[in-house]
Amino acid sequence: MITLLDYGAGNVRSVINALEHLGETVDLVETAADIEKAERLVFPGVGNFGAMMQILRDRRLIEPLRNYLLSDRPFFGICVALQALFESSEEAPDMPGLGFLAGRVKRFDTDLSVPHIGWNGFKAKQASRIFDGLSGEEKLYFVHSYHVVCDDKDAVLTTTDYGCEFVSSIQKGNVVATQFHPEKSGRVGLRILENFLDCSRRVIQPRNCPQTTKIAKRIIACLDVRSNDQGDLVVTKGDQYDVREKGNVRNLGKPVELAEEYYTQGADEITFLNITAFRDFPLQDMPMIEVLRQTSKNVFVPLTIGGGIRDFTDRNGTRYSALEVASEYFRSGADKISIGSDAVLIVEEVLKTGKATGMSSIEQIARVYGNQAVVISVDPRRVYVDSPDAVSHPVIKTEFPGPEGERYCWYQCTIKGGREGRDLDAVTLARVCQDLGAGEILLNCIDKDGTNSGFDLELIHAVRSAVTIPVIASSGAGSAQHFLEVFTQTDAEAALAAGIFHRKEVPIGEVKSFLQGRIEIRPTT
Numbered sequence: 001m002i003t004l005l006d007y008g009a010g011n012v013r014s015v016i017n018a019l020e021h022l023g024e025t026v027d028l029v030e031t032a033a034d035i036e037k038a039e040r041l042v043f044p045g046v047g048n049f050g051a052m053m054q055i056l057r058d059r060r061l062i063e064p065l066r067n068y069l070l071s072d073r074p075f076f077g078i079c080v081a082l083q084a085l086f087e088s089s090e091e092a093p094d095m096p097g098l099g100f101l102a103g104r105v106k107r108f109d110t111d112l113s114v115p116h117i118g119w120n121g122f123k124a125k126q127a128s129r130i131f132d133g134l135s136g137e138e139k140l141y142f143v144h145s146y147h148v149v150c151d152d153k154d155a156v157l158t159t160t161d162y163g164c165e166f167v168s169s170i171q172k173g174n175v176v177a178t179q180f181h182p183e184k185s186g187r188v189g190l191r192i193l194e195n196f197l198d199c200s201r202r203v204i205q206p207r208n209c210p211q212t213t214k215i216a217k218r219i220i221a222c223l224d225v226r227s228n229d230q231g232d233l234v235v236t237k238g239d240q241y242d243v244r245e246k247g248n249v250r251n252l253g254k255p256v257e258l259a260e261e262y263y264t265q266g267a268d269e270i271t272f273l274n275i276t277a278f279r280d281f282p283l284q285d286m287p288m289i290e291v292l293r294q295t296s297k298n299v300f301v302p303l304t305i306g307g308g309i310r311d312f313t314d315r316n317g318t319r320y321s322a323l324e325v326a327s328e329y330f331r332s333g334a335d336k337i338s339i340g341s342d343a344v345l346i347v348e349e350v351l352k353t354g355k356a357t358g359m360s361s362i363e364q365i366a367r368v369y370g371n372q373a374v375v376i377s378v379d380p381r382r383v384y385v386d387s388p389d390a391v392s393h394p395v396i397k398t399e400f401p402g403p404e405g406e407r408y409c410w411y412q413c414t415i416k417g418g419r420e421g422r423d424l425d426a427v428t429l430a431r432v433c434q435d436l437g438a439g440e441i442l443l444n445c446i447d448k449d450g451t452n453s454g455f456d457l458e459l460i461h462a463v464r465s466a467v468t469i470p471v472i473a474s475s476g477a478g479s480a481q482h483f484l485e486v487f488t489q490t491d492a493e494a495a496l497a498a499g500i501f502h503r504k505e506v507p508i509g510e511v512k513s514f515l516q517g518r519i520e521i522r523p524t525t
Helices: 013-021 032-036 049-058 062-070 080-084 186-197 255-265 287-295 322-331 341-353 361-369 426-436 457-464 480-489 508-515
Strands: 002-004 026-028 041-045 075-079 103-107 116-120 140-144 146-150 156-161 165-172 175-178 218-227 233-236 269-274 303-306 336-339 374-378 380-385 408-415 420-425 440-443 471-473 494-497
Touching: 002 013, 013 026, 013 041, 013 186, 032 062, 041 080, 049 062, 049 080, 075 080, 080 146, 080 175, 140 186, 146 165, 218 255, 218 508, 233 255, 255 269, 255 287, 255 508, 269 287, 287 303, 287 322, 303 374, 322 336, 322 361, 336 361, 341 361, 341 374, 341 408, 341 420, 341 426, 361 374, 361 426, 374 426, 380 420, 408 426, 420 426, 426 440, 426 457, 440 457, 457 471, 457 480, 480 494, 480 508
Parallel strands: 002 026, 002 041, 041 075, 075 175, 218 269, 218 494, 269 303, 303 336, 336 374, 374 440, 440 471, 471 494
Antiparallel strands: 103 146, 116 140, 156 165, 165 175, 218 233, 380 408, 408 420
16 A cells, blocks of 8 residues: 555646556545555655645645654655755745755756756666666656755765756655656656565666766657547647548547557657647546546656646536646646647737736646646747848748748747737747746747658747747658757757657657667667
């Protein structure tokens, strides 16, 4: 029996699924007494340090949790739960931590993108049974903007490099906590959890220890999901956003089955884009909720869900906020949510009034679940102009002239699946969304979608140069070479593809094999 402390924020479903996948029974903490009687306690922390500590305080779980830690019973903390073990955090200076370990939590101070999102390595500083079966060359999944500074050097289990060397896990007696997410680190992460649960595992120090760890470029499989004319959920793919062929919706497979297949092939993340509104459904019955629940049972890499994350009223007259919609997705297995058309409307309003309200979906979700949980999906198209002064938007000089020989262009944001252009450019949208609290940009390109001609490197460079959060390149991939080009010619942290994976033209394994030795990636084995 595993006792799991779910304080009500973020995706704990994947942790529960991982533990059950390993044959464990999970019992959730309801009261302080559940912590007091626990034999093995797992605490997945997600989101904002201050919000987490306040909830623990309101539920009167602070002292029971401290007492459990001091009793030296088996404890495994994940992400913000690691940070909670320390005395304070820059994220919430007025909210004390548990104080189990001396030290503090500080924000990354680096020229690299923040949040730190992706697969990075580790350097073992002491022996532990969680390393049994590991070589030390593995990569684990991180997603955070803050890291711990541990004053007790004997408690440091691993460190990782990201602009600086930071503590990525601690071990003190039977208390283990990691900044990385084992439940999202594939087979390696499952092995770490299994080692923790089994006290008979060997206590070892991995034979390999990198001098410097390196974050991997991510390969993301995207599944556009919609209802076909028969009412079934299918994975489809558009040609410049047109998903119909000979009058019918293209059916490239079932979403749950394809997601599991891509996980097995080595996808670093899976993204679902819900391109059917489903707005008439009561929230609990929306089809994508079940897709996430089923997928997260067997897919142990990060899952992103996009589409329909906005305020809405269902057919029963029940009104839901965007935060409530996002919360249901998180609790069904999503790690990140993607906001598309609504982001355009939000930014237009901010630019019109000159200020943020604090109440937009971007701001609310980031405030509760953390910046890393909010991805902005941008759907721009090229608009050619004769000179840089032709419009008020940021204009680039392009190597690909327009139909009338124009040598300049800007990138117009669209909404409604690319059907409606707006007087807003992709660079401005990305900057404002970053200021509102978004943690990542998913950068599509209507002109490139379905062309297999490669990513729009000029667009990617323009947006990546304008923000300090990670950028995911999307639209246009047709070969493994295109992934190499985007990673060597731009600073994009990840690249996403759909059609070439669905049609099995270029499998994920082939992309990774081609990139191996050329750029830093997470190996498929």
